[in-house]
Amino acid sequence: MRRSVLFLKNPGGDPSQVVVERRGAGCRVARDGHRDDFDASRLPDGRYSLLFEDGRQVSGRVQERPEGVRVFRRGEPATVSMSRGRPSSASLAAGAGEGGVEEIRALMHGRIVEVRFAAGDRVEPGALLLVLEAMKMQNEIRASRGGVVERCEVEQGQTVEGGAFLLSIRSDNN
Amino acid sequence: MRRSVLFLKNPGGDPSQVVVERRGAGCRVARDGHRDDFDASRLPDGRYSLLFEDGRQVSGRVQERPEGVRVFRRGEPATVSMSRGRPSSASLAAGAGEGGVEEIRALMHGRIVEVRFAAGDRVEPGALLLVLEAMKMQNEIRASRGGVVERCEVEQGQTVEGGAFLLSIRSDNN
């Protein structure tokens, strides 16, 4: 299983978290206290088809854009204010240290199952940096801002303690 | 300008060389003593459009397949027996040394402008290995067979003498 956390911007409030747990095509989305379970399949043409337990089927194309996530259903676009990283307007970017350097630390004891970047690599905002497996869950750790990886002190397969330093990113424009 | 050498299989004879010189969209193809000049543009859908000096226009899709190059014109496929490397049936693979190891050497004095692989990398047959610039021409050097890069003794920007060892490939199935 793999868990991702997404953020949904609320007009005039803190962004709400959208937690997605995936097991293959199986998808569980939790937000604002309610939960949806469905099968999500990526179609050959790049659209997604969601199939709910009552048989309801919804298909559409999803595009990430600077202004938000564009969702086309029956050809018609709508914009969902969703982002992979916590929206910067909330200025709560977890782990942000001084001097425009973001330090990423392990949230709990676990095993690093994937490392996507090395020191010197550029990362885009929202990029998947690491996957930390803990209690049989794969937790994605993403960049909240774009920048360059300054240090990376873990490698795949390594076990880390909660709070351990994993990597740091020097942000752009700082 | 960039020059590539392709090979056209002849039934019951040595393959003939097809030399392509490109300068942007400008294309000169020489083979069997005659020469064609045209503008070759890649279309948004992946097809190619050739435009000859007399205004003739030919468009088609090209796919590399194990059995040869498939060319679709007006939707109808035909197979051209063309390959990037000298066909192995000719068993003349330039620079093939003993023990299934292919040694690639510089054909003339020049400067290495691009190195695509490092020792340990896998290469596919026909893969572009290096680009050697000599007399203002970029010469592509390709693998004639698939295998693993054993040694690579040049780097980008380096000047080499004619005959200098560049890299070696240990072939598959030997």
Next chain:
Amino acid sequence: MGIETVAVFSDADRKAPHVAAADYAVRLGPPPARESYLSVAAILEAARKTKATLIHPGYGFLAENAAFARACSDAGLTFVGPPADAIEAMGSKTGSRKMMEAAGVPIVPGLTRPASTAAELKEFGRKAGYPILLKAAAGGGGKGMRRVDSEKEIEAAFARASSEAMAFFNDGAVYAEKLVEGPRHVEVQVIADRHGNRLAVGERECSLQRRHQKVVEECPSPVVGENLRKRICSAALAASAAVNYVSCGTVEFLLSPDGSFYFLEMNTRLQVEHPVTEEVYGVDLASEMIAIALGEPLSWKAEDLRPRGHAIECRIYAEDPSRDFAPSPGTIESLRLPAGPGVRHDIGVEQGSTVPIDYDPMLGKLVVWGPDRPRAIRRLSRALSEYEVAGVETTLPLFRRLCGDSDFQAGRFDVQWLERRLASALLESREPSDEDVLLAAAALSDETAPRGSTPAEPPASPWRRRARLESLRGAER
């Protein structure tokens, strides 16, 4: 029509276009049709789950299954098709022949009940004259059919036809009929509602067949004039009335070169080739069929049905015509469809689609319309020159050759013509020209292009491939 739709699918089709286009979708089972699309129980359960009220059986699978039609009614569902009794009556070759004879519809001289011994067949052969044709009584689609040219072939032919019939239909009964030489396959579209209205919507020419499967269909037939059209349409109406047929259906006839025609069978469903009739008559048969099922009267009167121009349909299969039509499963790497006036597509795949090996390899249908047959053929030829499918082999080259064939252009063919032409040089594949070599040279020397073919998506990384496999396993839970 403002109706919400429920798609059913097997595991092979979770990502198929019909699923993504539906408001509801229900998994039936694993890919084999027996465990999914032929499972009456699974389909009725899907209807129950989604509170469906209408069931449309499509073209294949259970479309001509009387038991399924009955099971639908029993479950309180409206079956979009004819009454189960009509399906049943037309489902038996010998039974339907008897009914047609009684209704005055001409039939090919033949046995009125299945033969159980070779001796009965010999007697028939002597009376009707050779050649004769042996057929599985429960059959269809050409399976279990066998030509017999003289009495000395009877014994062996009967044994083989009977065992084939047993293998395909679990019923070894065989009957025999006179073989009409050089015939065409001409069929009449019929629509009938629950209020006693019954119309014939002209004929279709379906003589271009390979292994008894239609390949190209036209409307109208190039050899049917006003007078013959009237006669054959009345025969079709009589045939459908004899079984109290309601819904869309097709009465198939064998048309002899002398202008006489004989009832072959009635297809109790909407057929693959219905678009050519729609184009020429301006009717929407699929909607009409649903309206009829909902109890509405026909939306057309006989005098409003005025044919215009000529339509041709090509069935595009993922088969390699240069290798005896071997199936060519794979991924559609690129798909370019022609557009413009008089060009219509009914297509079930798109770029990136996988053509599965489990079902019928038909990719889609190309239908063209023109003011007359020569102009329809010209338009077809133009459309085919713009139709490009890469990734799998298709039957498109066959249609391109046909457009240039003088017999086809003149409408001179019978049901065996295509097979005879295929045995000759019709399908030699295109020789590469100088221009092909230059295109290949331009593409292979183009370092700005992605390598090799142009797939719909960038090739999967090993990591992605693993995740994809995982997600496939997930779908199989």
Next chain:
Amino acid sequence: MGIETVAVFSDADRKAPHVAAADYAVRLGPPPARESYLSVAAILEAARKTKATLIHPGYGFLAENAAFARACSDAGLTFVGPPADAIEAMGSKTGSRKMMEAAGVPIVPGLTRPASTAAELKEFGRKAGYPILLKAAAGGGGKGMRRVDSEKEIEAAFARASSEAMAFFNDGAVYAEKLVEGPRHVEVQVIADRHGNRLAVGERECSLQRRHQKVVEECPSPVVGENLRKRICSAALAASAAVNYVSCGTVEFLLSPDGSFYFLEMNTRLQVEHPVTEEVYGVDLASEMIAIALGEPLSWKAEDLRPRGHAIECRIYAEDPSRDFAPSPGTIESLRLPAGPGVRHDIGVEQGSTVPIDYDPMLGKLVVWGPDRPRAIRRLSRALSEYEVAGVETTLPLFRRLCGDSDFQAGRFDVQWLERRLASALLESREPSDEDVLLAAAALSDETAPRGSTPAEPPASPWRRRARLESLRGAER
């Protein structure tokens, strides 16, 4: 038609579909139309180089330019269009009005020659009654038009209309006419050959306009009955006969709510909206136009022209309806076209195409046909729900809203109706629903997918980008 084709192109269009579809292609010049598509010398040189014999001017640019038609004849080329004299006669608003009046074609009461002073306009206003409309005598496409509601506005309006006319057409002449209130735009398709045969192929309803540009066109008009059709078609034939018109052409009329109609202008070319006529009448106007140019007689007689059903065309532009139709250039990242019965596409882009900023941002046309207007609208609605363009904004949402609009459904509109509707809430964009949030969540959490949007090709590597720039420079040599 078996004719080899030569495409001409500007540097912006080397990779455009019309080039790749042609047998020959010749570069005209750099992107600005003045240096390419409007350069008569470059076009004639292209014809000379490729030994072309026919020149088809298309819809825009030089299609209605008498000097170009004349230059073609002088160069020994056959111009696929009307005689230069007919283009010229219809090119002048005031000149054509005089000719129409003489031919008995009803015209809107107005000045028969341009006004040179405001006083002349005041006199006309007093006679005909307000509101009146000021128009550039040399104009078209709504440029330089100005409504005047009372005499006190005349001075200022005349000054502005005259200076606009000068700016757009290099000719400050202005004429005035009575403003018909609540009118529809109805036009008649005319075809005429060199042998004196002349036919009217029914009317088109083109009242749905924005800024005097047609947005949706229909055939037939929902308000034109048999009797009115006869009258307006005879007027159109008289109009075309008055200028000895040969080729395809369109006579535009203003139709008043009281059933009276007035000649507006004649378009001396094939129009963008010609497919709706083709669908309903079963004619191929583009081929007919070429046959006429080749000296052939019309392939139709009046009694063979029988309209059937109803067709609607939507012009799909790369414009953002939610931002006052601002142009939306960019790359077509994905394109899904609806298929099936009665759906036709005339489209000039494909997935991966770049929508340039240099020319008209029309991506293509969607044309649907149905047995009657309500069913055509239902089909249009279905087709629009399957039509997906990602990468640029389009006018598709406008058409989707229209299908659900009760005035549109009832055919209740005039030429100003769409502008009035646009000023209200017609174009509020779709609010994201729960389902959109779940689709977004599913896509953003899918690690098996390529990141972000799905472009037609994998994103270019810096190395490839360099080579591509190089190749672009190459094309500019």
